[in-house]
Amino acid sequence: MRVGPVGFRIGSDWHAPIAALDALYRDYPRPEFADYSFRLEAVSPWRRRVRPSVRVAGDYWLPDASPLPLAQGLLAAEMGMNLQVALGHRRHLLLHAAVVARGDRAILMSGVSGAGKSTLALMLSHRGWRFLGDEFAMIDPDTGLAHPFPRPVSLKNESLSLIPEGCRTGPLLTGTPKGDVRHVAPPAAAIAAMDEPARPALVIFPRFGFPSALSGLAPTETFMRLTQASTNYVAMGEAGFQALTRLRAQVPAVALDYPDGEAGVAAVEALWEAL
């Protein structure tokens, strides 16, 4: 399938994970060509049938990645896609961030996996914001624009109760390394608009589960946090430096603590109004 500027082709030793992917990605276009191909492989030939265990075999792999049981094949596929993009992508500067937009201006919410940015992005996407992605912000090094990469959002544990009605979802996966996980497809409108970039207007570093607090960030701290949020900053070389310093210089950045989803959403909208 194609997600934003990236095409994937996924093969598998079993039918079930592919069927799950087909269901979740039903509204996505097919790619013209695949930037990344990988297979969901059995760990060993006899493990295709007996306690089947999935490993991602693609251009990029991590030497200490543990295989997952077949029932979590969809999770393996999603992690595989994240990994190929995180390590291989060079056309954009990548930041671990969720991105939502109103009109042609975007908010980047930067944080580590599952830190709350995904839940905020999903909630905002059901309150009139366009969803551009919850895992990677893709910043064009020439224009500074954020390109949508709207993959399904993986919600975990407590956040599962926040899944809005009527969303296309994947199966509930229990007992994963991250606990209970369910994938939620973004709104159809977000997928339809996934070729329309937006200009970053605000960078937020959110922290879920803390008393409400807001602080501005000094330029150096913002710069350092952004370098640490990027999986390909070093590999991008000079283009990465220029893209990051431009983003830092042109876009205000704040640290936001919030106790729960609703408070977080309210704070983000208040910040937007104040811009």
Place this chain on the structure above:
Amino acid sequence: MAGPRYRAAAAALLIVEPLDMFTAVFHRPSGVTHLLNEPAPQILEALADEPLDRDALLARLAQNFDLGEADGTAVLQARLTELETAGLVDRV
């Protein structure tokens, strides 16, 4: 006994982005981004036009800034070594 003369890496090899107390410098040949705290950016600036040995550099900095009372020679040497290691300054 003037000691070696130092000069900043050619301007074309660096991209300098002042932030606040720190300055970010991208070193093109190595692809490494450095964060510089004072006095490193000021040293780079002082060494940008003509090579200076350590004592001349100290005098130049003292002209433009208040360096305090203590003798800055040893400390300045440490700064120069750091900058040289990063490839931001070299000897002529």
Place this chain on the structure above:
Amino acid sequence: MDDTPSEPGPASGFAPEAQADAPASSVTSRRMLMLGAVGASTVIAVRPALAQTTASVLNCQIPVPGPGDAGKYIDRNGNVVNPGPLGPLGALFGGPYPPPSRPFTGEEVRNALYNGMSLPGTTYYSNDAYLKYIKKLSGGQSGYTCFLSIQNPRT
């Protein structure tokens, strides 16, 4: 980085006559510059957040040929072909060469391309054939992005 006075109060209170009487070297009120300490660092290299991102070449692999051509052979010019009539023995007679038993890692290919080492388990000729195959990789083929990252001297 410019010589602005650090305390606006007294400096701005200087009367022109007083300036003319004072020795030249103390007229300008210079701001303080800390030279730091011998043991302290003022130049810090920014390191990437994920160790994997600098080791991406070590972690990526290039299968020869790609999974869509599993079981096919590589001829002397790096093209994917069907096994020749001699099968694996074709390797002794100028090809086509059977595929290697496992994908090569990015590091192995980088060493073969730039550091004068052969790909593991190859002869002079099969090494040459596999490298020709790799150099022909284009977008969408398995191993292409790995090959690109090898060519970047910084990875």
